[in-house]
Amino acid sequence: MSDDLVTVVKPASKKERKRKPKKQPRYNVVLWDDSDHSYEYVVIMMRKLFRYPVEKGFQIAREVDNSGKAICLTTTMEHAELKRDQIHAFGKDDLIPRCKGSMSATIEPAT
Structure with a gap:
């Protein structure tokens, strides 16, 4: 008799096969x-x-001017937070003397 190990592989159950990442x-x-x-x-x-x-x-630019807001990107929460923060940190508009800082941006759940 040999001391070789035998590996038994069971087929995946229906539950395991249907599991998809959320x-x-x-x-x-x-x-x-x-x-x-x-x-x-x-x-x-x-x-x-x-x-x-x-x-x-x-x-x-035209949409934000005409509608009051524009969706720039639809993404995951973490990426959306990063892009919102980058907009807030972009700085003032040098073409408009009264401009004091960056534009405003928010994130909201996509429907």
């Missing part, structure tokens, strides 16, 4: 309108922070 809830990064930031500022910010092309940045 998807993380999604959140919107919402940019809010104000009169102290130019379209150019928004376009540049969208390009630097989100790597959006100029056209997408302009589209977001």
Whole structure:
């Protein structure tokens, strides 16, 4: 007789096969309108922070101007918090003398 070990592999049960990873809830990064930031500022910010092309940045600038807010990104909570914080830290708009700081952004659950 040999001392070799034998490994027995059982097939996965139905419960184990059907188990799928849970998807993380999604959140919107919402940019809010104000009169102290130019379209150019928004376009540049969208390009630097989100790597959006100029056209997408302009589209977001127009939407925030017309609607009062615009969704910049839908992502996980942690990533949304990072992007919101980056918007808040982006700085003032040098094209508008009365501008004192960054634009406002929030995160909200995506529906």
